[in-house]
Amino acid sequence: MKKILLNKRIVIMSILAIVVIIILVLNQTNIIETITNRIRNVMLAQGESAETNAYYEIVSKNEDDLEILITIENPNGIEKIVSGDTEYKCKGKQKVTLDRKMQEGEEQEYKITPVGKNEELYKIFATSKLKLIKYEKIEDTILATIESTYNSKLQVKNLYSLDKGQSWTNYGELFEVEIDANEEECVEKEVLIKNEYEDCKTIKKMPETVVKLTNRLGIINEIALGMNEEGNYEINKMDDMCNVHEYVIGGGTQIDANTAYGDDEDIGNNMILVKVNGDLTINAGKTLTAVENTNGGPKGMIIYCTGTLINNGTISMTARGANAEGQNVYLCPNEIFEYEYIPKAGMNGGIASTSSRLTIGINGHNGELGTNRRTGGGGSGAVTWGTSGAGADGTSYSGGTGGGGASGENGQPGQPNGGAGGSGRSTASSKYFSYGASGGAGNPAGAGSQIVSSNAANGTGGLLIIYAKDVINNGIISSNGSAGGSAYRAGGGGSGRRKYKYFL
Numbered sequence: 001m002k003k004i005l006l007n008k009r010i011v012i013m014s015i016l017a018i019v020v021i022i023i024l025v026l027n028q029t030n031i032i033e034t035i036t037n038r039i040r041n042v043m044l045a046q047g048e049s050a051e052t053n054a055y056y057e058i059v060s061k062n063e064d065d066l067e068i069l070i071t072i073e074n075p076n077g078i079e080k081i082v083s084g085d086t087e088y089k090c091k092g093k094q095k096v097t098l099d100r101k102m103q104e105g106e107e108q109e110y111k112i113t114p115v116g117k118n119e120e121l122y123k124i125f126a127t128s129k130l131k132l133i134k135y136e137k138i139e140d141t142i143l144a145t146i147e148s149t150y151n152s153k154l155q156v157k158n159l160y161s162l163d164k165g166q167s168w169t170n171y172g173e174l175f176e177v178e179i180d181a182n183e184e185e186c187v188e189k190e191v192l193i194k195n196e197y198e199d200c201k202t203i204k205k206m207p208e209t210v211v212k213l214t215n216r217l218g219i220i221n222e223i224a225l226g227m228n229e230e231g232n233y234e235i236n237k238m239d240d241m242c243n244v245h246e247y248v249i250g251g252g253t254q255i256d257a258n259t260a261y262g263d264d265e266d267i268g269n270n271m272i273l274v275k276v277n278g279d280l281t282i283n284a285g286k287t288l289t290a291v292e293n294t295n296g297g298p299k300g301m302i303i304y305c306t307g308t309l310i311n312n313g314t315i316s317m318t319a320r321g322a323n324a325e326g327q328n329v330y331l332c333p334n335e336i337f338e339y340e341y342i343p344k345a346g347m348n349g350g351i352a353s354t355s356s357r358l359t360i361g362i363n364g365h366n367g368e369l370g371t372n373r374r375t376g377g378g379g380s381g382a383v384t385w386g387t388s389g390a391g392a393d394g395t396s397y398s399g400g401t402g403g404g405g406a407s408g409e410n411g412q413p414g415q416p417n418g419g420a421g422g423s424g425r426s427t428a429s430s431k432y433f434s435y436g437a438s439g440g441a442g443n444p445a446g447a448g449s450q451i452v453s454s455n456a457a458n459g460t461g462g463l464l465i466i467y468a469k470d471v472i473n474n475g476i477i478s479s480n481g482s483a484g485g486s487a488y489r490a491g492g493g494g495s496g497r498r499k500y501k502y503f504l
Contacts, residue, residue, distance in 0.1 A: 052078075052114055054122050055206040056100075064104035066126050070203060072096045077115035083108065102126040110203065124203035125156050125195050130211065131335045133174065137217060137225050142181045144213050146191070147174040155199055161192040165208070168194075179215045187215045211337050218339070219244075220332040220467055223275060223304050232270065242299070242329065245270040251278010251307055255288050262291035266298040268324045271463075279307035280468075282475065286313040289320065292459065296323040296418055296443035299397045300463030309468040317479040319459025321375075321398030323418045323443040329396050331465070342463065346375035346394020349414060352403065353383045367391045367400050375461060378414045378442075379484065381405035381422060384435050389413040389422030391440070399461035402440025402484045407449075414440050418460050421446035424485065438485025448485050457482035 053073040060067045072078060077092035090096050092115050102108065103126070110122045134145035148158045148171075159168040160175055169175070179189050191211040196202045217225070219242065222235045233244045245266050253276065262272045272290045280303070282288050290301045297320030303309065326344035333339050350365035361384050367377025375394030380403040382388060389403025389411035398418030404411035409425035421442025426435055426449040438456055439446025445456035459482040466477070 052112055052120065052122075052201075054110070054112065054201070054203040056124055056126070056203055057206050058126075058128055061104075061128055066102050066104060066128065068100050068102055068126055070098040070100060070110075070124065072098075072110075072112060072203075074114045076117075079113045079115050081113070082111040082119075104129060121200045122203050123197050123200050125197070127195065127205070130193060130209065130337070132333060132337055133335065135217070135221055135333055137181055137221070140180065140182050142179040142215050142217065144177045144179065145174055146177065146193075146211065148195075155197060157196045157198050159194050159196065162189070164190070165192050177213055179213060181215055181217075189213045213333075213337075214339075216330055216339075218330045218332040218341075219271075219302065220304070220340075223273065223302070223467075227273070227275065242327065243270045244273050245298070246273040246275060248275050248277070249280070251276065251280075253278075253280055255280070255282040255286050255313065258287045258289075260289050260291050261301065262298050264291070264293065266291060267293060267295055268322050269299065271299045272301040274301070274303045276303070276305040276307070276309075278305075279310070280305050281310040282313040282315060284312040284475070287316055288314070289316045289318075290462070292320045294444040294458050296321055296398065296460065297462050298322060299324055300329070300465065302465045302467065305466075305468035307468070308470040308472060309466065310472045311475045311477065314476045314478070315464070315466070316476070317462035317464040319457065319480070319482045320462035321418045321443065321460030321481075322462065324395075324397050325417045326395030326397055329463070342373050342396045342465075344396045346370065346396070346398075346400060347377045349377035349391030349393050349400040350380035350403070352380050352388050352390040352411075352413070353406075354387045355383050355385055357385060364388055364403065364405075365391070367394070370394065370399070375399045375463075376481070378402045378421075378440065378460070378481070380413075381411045381424065381437070381440055381484065383407070383411070384437075386410045386425070389424075389440060389446075392416050392419070392442075397463050398443070399481045401442035401460060402446070402456065402481075404439045404446045405437035405448075405485075407435035407437045409437075409449075411437060412446065414442055414446070418443055420444055421456050421484070423447045424449045426450045440484045441482035445482070445485070454486045456485035 056068045056070045059069050073095045078090040081088040107125045111119050113119045131147045133147045136143050158171050161168050193209040230246055230248050235242055247261050290298050299322045328344045329342035331340040347368035349367045353362045353364050355362050364380035364382045366379050370376040376399045377393050378391030378400030380388050380391045383406040385408050386406040387410045388406040390413040391403050392400040392414035394400045401414030401421045403414045404422035404424040408427035411425050412422035414422045421440035423446040424437030424439045426437035436450040438448040441456045445458045461479045461481045464479045
């Protein structure tokens with residue numbers, strides 16, 4: 001009996017000890033928490049809390065409509081955020097994000113209260129735009145002038161950096177960046193640009209705006225800054241060098257007869273430039289074009305008109321693509337810092353058609369249509385038996401060439417770089433007649449085989465660039481390819497065309 005009572009006492013004493021330990025631990029925890037809070041409050045009172053970090057990023061944009069994500073961070077926590085009539089209780093969160101829709105150039109105010117601190121005023125200035133207003137060459141220096149269009153409306157300080165943000169320079173509504181024009185290779189200069197408010201803290205744009213400028217002027221700027229006399233020029237003396245044959249005509253000129261600029265030396269070698277110092281009119285029923293022969297045309301034609309171009313007739317580079325390797329044709333940087341250029345590689349040519357037995361004829365495949373300044377690909381030939389010739393890819397100077405038809409023997413593909421069209425091949429025949437196979441269009445056209453209804457035409461679509469103060473087009477502006485030949489069930493592929501490009 002005594003032993004049982006003794007055991008009960010031991011159990012009760014053990015329970016009491018555990019309770020005492022728990023109480024001591026809880027008290028110790030409360031003491032530690034109290035001390036921590038007191039230290040934190042002292043630090044906050046002394047202004048040693050971390051700075052609030054507030055920034056925004058543009059999630060998407062549709063013209064001037066911006067969707068942005070605002071992020072506000074403070075390691076000591078955020079008590080509340082007030083925007084207009086809306087108050088956000090943040091409950092001490094260290095990071096808060098807000099989705100917003102704003103207009104380009106719009107500003108908003110946000111009152112941010114960190115834990116234990118006074119309210120702070122922040123402003124956001126939503127922008128995705130800058131404007132390149134001038135890109136010129138002065139002696140051995142290229143001078144780029146960049147404009148901010150909002151400085152006169154808001155109390156925003158504009159800053160730029162040429163050393164990756166190590167130092168910043170304040171500017172008003174525009175600033176200039178110099179680039180050495182004598183470099184033989186393309187040199188890129190990176191410019192960081194940001195905006196800050198002068199009278200309050202700024203919700204900054206992240207990432208900061210980066211503008212990349214180069215010492216590459218482009219053909220349009222080269223023409224504008226010089227090239228005032230007729231003759232031959234080499235421009236863009238880098239990896240994209242281009243030879244230009246220039247013609248100069250006076251303002252007020254009227255094209256009243258069919259006119260083709262260039263000579264045989266320009267075929268496949270030079271770009272034709274027609275520089276008009278003033279207005280130019282092409283009269284009804286008349287055509288302005290470039291020289292051509294069976295081997296193609298020049299490396300494109302530029303009409304540069306300082307006045308108004310009025311087209312009542314036809315401006316054409318149809319069937320005048322160059323038999324030459326493509327190059328990136330750099331034109332000029334536009335006002336939003338995108339470089340306008342014609343890519344060296346055009347769209348894909350049509351794939352070959354195949355038949356394992358004699359058929360009534362399977363059509364060839366179209367080349368891809370030109371998009372984003374790319375030329376169209378050439379079409380493949382048709383087939384009755386065998387494999388037709390594939391169409392060739394386009395280049396900056398030419399649409400793709402057409403493939404040859406196939407009838408019992410494989411047709412030949414169109415040659416690359418605006419070369420010859422593919423030849424048709426035929427050995428198939430019946431009791432009554434032979435199945436002919438026509439060639440594809442190209443520079444020159446591919447030959448047909450056996451009996452064909454018509455031969456393929458020479459030529460591919462050429463490069464046409466029009467730059468003018470204004471263009472009034474009452475006529476036709478074209479740059480089409482040529483038709484492939486026709487034959488009984490195995491015609492040749494047509495050549496690709498070039499979409500023309502004009503700038504105002």
